Amino acid sequence: MILLTKRIRYTFLRDSIYYIQFCLPDGKMFRRSLNTDSHREASVLMIALMPFILQVKNRQLTPEALCLQLNALNTNRMLERAARAFPLSMPLSLPPEKQIEQKKGLHLGEAWAQYKHERGKGWTAAIHSANERYMEVLLTILGDDRDVATITKRDIKQVMEVVEGLPKRVILNRHG
Numbered sequence: 001m002i003l004l005t006k007r008i009r010y011t012f013l014r015d016s017i018y019y020i021q022f023c024l025p026d027g028k029m030f031r032r033s034l035n036t037d038s039h040r041e042a043s044v045l046m047i048a049l050m051p052f053i054l055q056v057k058n059r060q061l062t063p064e065a066l067c068l069q070l071n072a073l074n075t076n077r078m079l080e081r082a083a084r085a086f087p088l089s090m091p092l093s094l095p096p097e098k099q100i101e102q103k104k105g106l107h108l109g110e111a112w113a114q115y116k117h118e119r120g121k122g123w124t125a126a127i128h129s130a131n132e133r134y135m136e137v138l139l140t141i142l143g144d145d146r147d148v149a150t151i152t153k154r155d156i157k158q159v160m161e162v163v164e165g166l167p168k169r170v171i172l173n174r175h176g
Helices: 039-057 063-085 108-122 125-142 153-165
Strands: 002-005 011-014 017-023 029-033 169-172
Touching: 017 039, 029 063, 039 063, 039 125, 039 153, 108 125, 125 153
Parallel strands: none
Antiparallel strands: 002 169, 011 017, 017 029
């Protein structure tokens, strides 16, 4: 069995680096580096950027705001990579008197973890993998710290628009 990956929508490769590229409403081309040579990282970045790309194409967001979003995602990605490479010897914490107690609802990431714990025991590896892929998109777009009570129809519509724009997995069986 061979797994083929399809081209990521609105991207191209130049010198092994992924770039975002699409046509703006005024006919000009928007082109920026994703600063990665990893297909997986480029795919994750595009999942996060897709709602913003659609907003730029519909004139609901400026290209400059999209650049800021891309820069923020790249910065976060680099910080996460640095944190994994150089873990702190002691975790940072605020003194108890400065912590603010907040009433919190159930977060999306917590709900997914609970659901997997309760219902996921009987899943096959393929079903587990498929469910994780779908939830990765949902958690990336809405945020795993999002209170489930605040999720709206509009949020779900936004997720579905992003899913429609994602590359499809193509699996071919090869008989030797």
